[in-house]
Amino acid sequence: MSLPINNSNINNNIKYRIKSQNINNSSKNSAVKNNTVKSRQSFGAAADVLTSVFKWCDANPVGGVIAIDIVSTDIPRTYIDLKTAGPAAAVETVRREFSGTFVDCIMPGFIVLGAGKLLNSAFMKKFNTDMTSSWASSEALDKLASIYKPIATSVSTDKTRDFVKNTLNSIKGFNTDAWVDFAEKIPKNKMNEIIDKLTGIINNDKLSRKETQKALNEIYKNITHETSCSNTIKFKGDKKEYGSNLADLLRDTVELGRKFKNDKIISNLDDFIKKSKKMLTAKSLIGLAITIPIAMSLQSINRYLTRKKYKVEGAPIYKDFEKGNANHKKMDDKEKKIFWGEKILASIGMTGLAALSLKKKPSLSMLQFNGLFPSMDQCRIISLVTFISRLFASEDKNELREAFIRDAISFASFYFMGALKVLQLCLKNTIKM
Structure with missing residues (x-):
């Protein structure tokens, strides 16, 4: 005796099971893909954090x-x-x-900052300027003054921009195993953009210290992105490396660039540099x-x-x-x-x-x-x-x-x-x- 078999129901059940299985497999694959994407996103976020930490340690070794x-x-x-x-x-x-x-x-x-506050009037009274919070080294003072000197006596209509341009075009950075010429490595349009931004910071005396630093951080990020250089730099023609890193040089370029707009300083530039170092x-x-x-x-x-x-x-x-x-x-x-x-x-x-x-x-x-x-x-x-x-x-x-x-x-x-x-x-x- 045979059982009555409903082929239509069986086929429908098979189709339903296959469809359900496909849906389940699709859901599982989708879940796996989502987990993979999430894992990649998490790893990417972690990598970004670590990269930021490495860059910060590179720019701020003592920190x-x-x-x-x-x-x-x-x-x-x-x-x-x-x-x-x-x-x-x-x-x-x-x-x-x-x-x-x-x-x-x-x-x-x-303590040094406090000492600078007490000493400023004794050293800077003649120039009517405040060098209390200046951190420019003797090397930075000499180097940046030497770049500005010929510009000061020129007929240029934008001496600040010329100062920034000549400074950035004079720099080389060490990238893993070779020296990189910033003027050659950074595309011309990008370099002009960086020069304009840095010039704008110098000319805008109303910027707060926080705003100035934020703008400098952006410029620093653009330069390091193009050159992969930050910690070890030197000026063209110099045999030895520059004593400070790129971040400090950008800071000093802005700080001294603003000072160089002071007529009392420019008319006595050598004396200003001498007393600043003292x-x-x-x-x-x-x-x-x-x-x-x-x-x-x-x-x-x-x-x-x-x-x-x-x-x-x-x-x-x-x-x-x-x-x-x-x-x-x-x-x-x-x-x-x-x-x-x-x-x-x-x-x-x-x-x-x-x-x-x-x-x-x-x-x-x-x-x-x-x-x-x-x-x-x-x-x-x-x-x-x-x-x-x-x-x-x-x-x-x-x-x-x-x-x-x-x-x-x-x-x-x-x-x-x-x-x-x-x-x-x-x-x-x-x-x-």
């Missing part, structure tokens, strides 16, 4: 050091000391690491003269606060510190003498590390502040003082060894390699994980 130091050093060391040695060690670590970052990299520029040196030395003693005293103050709170002698690097620190032993005169010698040797080692990290021979120009943040070389000098003071504040051999290793690693990673390389290594290791 990169500060940010990476806080995230990768200050916070982790505080956490580790809290877990391994207790709250006394953690509190001292917080004070040591964060105060060190502040004094070494942030505070000096504000003022820069004076305010920089005042800033360092105040900063370095503070850096030297940081760890002693830090240890004093720890003793005052816990009423315990010795270094808070041991687990039992709050209970009396049984690990601390008083040294006799012979042991103190040997320990003092060990501190001196450790300090010599740290000084040698600092000397090797310097990119050029020490000079007076190295001490000049060319921005609100100290230069990398200035940070190396101030940090060296800070690190040596920590070595001499050590109370036993274990603390001396710990201080030397800890700060030598910090010195090597940030001041030898630079923030950008450290960030790249961190990213590389993270991706591998």
